[in-house]
Amino acid sequence: MSTPTQELAAAGVSIWLDDLSRGRIDSGNLAQLIQTRDISGVTTNPSIFQAAIGNTEDDSYDAPLAALAARGVSADEAIFEITTTDVRDAADIFRPVYDATGGVDGRVSIEVSPDLAHDTDGTIAEAQQLWAKVDRPNALIKIPATKAGLPAITATIAAGISVNVTLIFSLERYDAVIDAYLSGLEQAKENGHDLSGIHSVASFFVSRVDTEVDKRLNAIGTDAAAALRSKAGLANARLAYELFEKRFGEDRARQLTAAGANVQRPLWASTGVKDPALPDTLYVTELVAPGTVNTMPEKTLQATFDHGVITGDTITGQYADAHRVFDELASVGVDVADVTQLLEDEGVEKFIASWQDLKSTVSAALAAAPENAR
Template identity: 55%
Template sequence: MSAPLEQLSAAGVSVWLDDLSRSRLASGGLAQAIADTSVVGVTTNPTIFAAALRDGGAYAEQVAQLAAEGGSVDAAIDAVTCADVGQACDVLRPVYDRTDGADGRVSIEVPPHLARDAEGTVEYACRLVRAIDRPGTMIKIPATEEGLDAITRVVAEGISVNVTLIFALGRYRRVVEAYINGLERAREAGHDISQIHSVASIFVSRVDTEFDRRLEEIGTPEALALRGRAGLANCRLAHRIAGEQFDSERFRVLAAAGARRQRPLWASTGTKNPAYPDTMYVTGLVTEGCVNTMPEATLRAFADHGEVHGDTVVDGYAQADEDLDALSRLGIDYAQAMDRLEAEGLEKFEASWDELAGSVGEQLAAAREERA
């Protein structure tokens, strides 16, 4: 076991792996990661599945069966991805049991084209839960305006949710409210709310990419000195919001009935700027009761040379306020930047979904030709 990862886990950070593939499952790679690198959960998204499906070999047998059954591309995508998530849930089941459902989680996202469709998101989320049929399943829903309503309604069904694609602090506050609304409705409907878990995925490196670009356009020494600061500052202030929301009397009533806090999850934690330390979005976001989902490269980097220096989130509130204030003084429009990041994030996921659909369609066609 890696000492840095052990220290990170001991500090209260749940380490999740931001990757999943049939080959990783078949080779025992996921089980090995759990044993050797403190991994206690998995996140997926259309980009990850599109990459996995590029190597059709691992999926050939299932795709051939789906082709023989005459299913559509969309049905095949559901079958393939749900199978992977179900297997991953099985591998992580001991972690799920040991942590009473807090970890041992595997996230699967509703299709990106539903990001502006609350009704469609709710229906699809319920379908995924039925198809996977594992208690460790967590449904990912983007934090769009329409997604907020879907989050409340899905949680009200007793379903655990990973709210993804969060950038702006104002939107994050509403995400927490949507979760609490859902818990209240779930309780009214008679669900055991102690079994509902949620994480809120706040993106980090993409924020720095956008703000650094704006800072470099300004080009002054003061502006350039703020590069690489916005992402961490944003996450730290989101954590402060979570503390305020979950320390409220409203949530205390729910907690008395068994409700769990929605944990902040630091996403997009691989550094995109090679000038930055490859572990900066791990070392800089250590605090009790959070999740850090890492691509494999970041996980390996932290296992090799990561450092834990106590709580770097709560102790960083004041600096975070100063950093965002400094960005505002330079004329950088925080709201505009975050809106752009949300739009770009959705576009990227839609493109990955189209790539995934194209790959599955090609493999189905090839399997049908082979049978003909």
């Protein structure tokens, strides 16, 4: 009998783990999850590295930090070294998956500094630095879909670098992200790059939409509002997939794919359920469609493996209902555009806060490194 994660992969969904640590790499846990849970990639962010390096029960960063302290590096330099090393080593573990899928999967993502979220030139420069430092073809450089991030996405793709566009909440911004990707491919073609080697995913956040919309629905307090609870996140993601099908079916995209380019796959992020009243696999089993990625925290991955019910495509037949949900949200007074802008702003702020926490943790660790290691 097949497992739910095998069934999910067979339905065309790439399962990526939304977590990484030196402990996972060194213990063999990451390799084991490839074999037993069908994961085919990893995503990281500042919060994930903060949790990993700040974990007092994991001593796997002690030696690297001591060695860096001996070199007298700054906290920023130490973070750059540690995170790129983790991503490089994870990419090596996933290299067989990358080879077996022709470069589609086996991907490991690393994010530019959140401090650069509104700095186009700084983002472009750091994306190039990260790509060169990791030095693995199966890396993805994560760039946020802020207004300043859009031209950085184009420039990074144009340089032949594969990109994970993150922090997408609205359909309007996703449309702009697709434009940024296609523009990057057009420039990459002019620059002489092999388009087949450039890959990208567009990370559309799901559960955070429900959290904010449901808070507003509860405040409205009507029966009509209550009936819409926990429906916005799925509707938003399904309409994103509808937009994906439309945009990559147009002549502009088709001309690029005919020249060897890859489509930019939708990736469902923030798929851990925040409301305990909801099924813990909701944002997995209800977002199944070919050519998508679902990046899951381990808790969601294990829940899916244990009791996820995969019933095939749960997106493309739901477009009319998703549009209806959006119409009804507007009719009860929920401003979805305001919701998604708030979530983008909060998302950047949260990553900046995690980044500052990470710098503080690393600074303290460098200062506390044994004198004899220096």
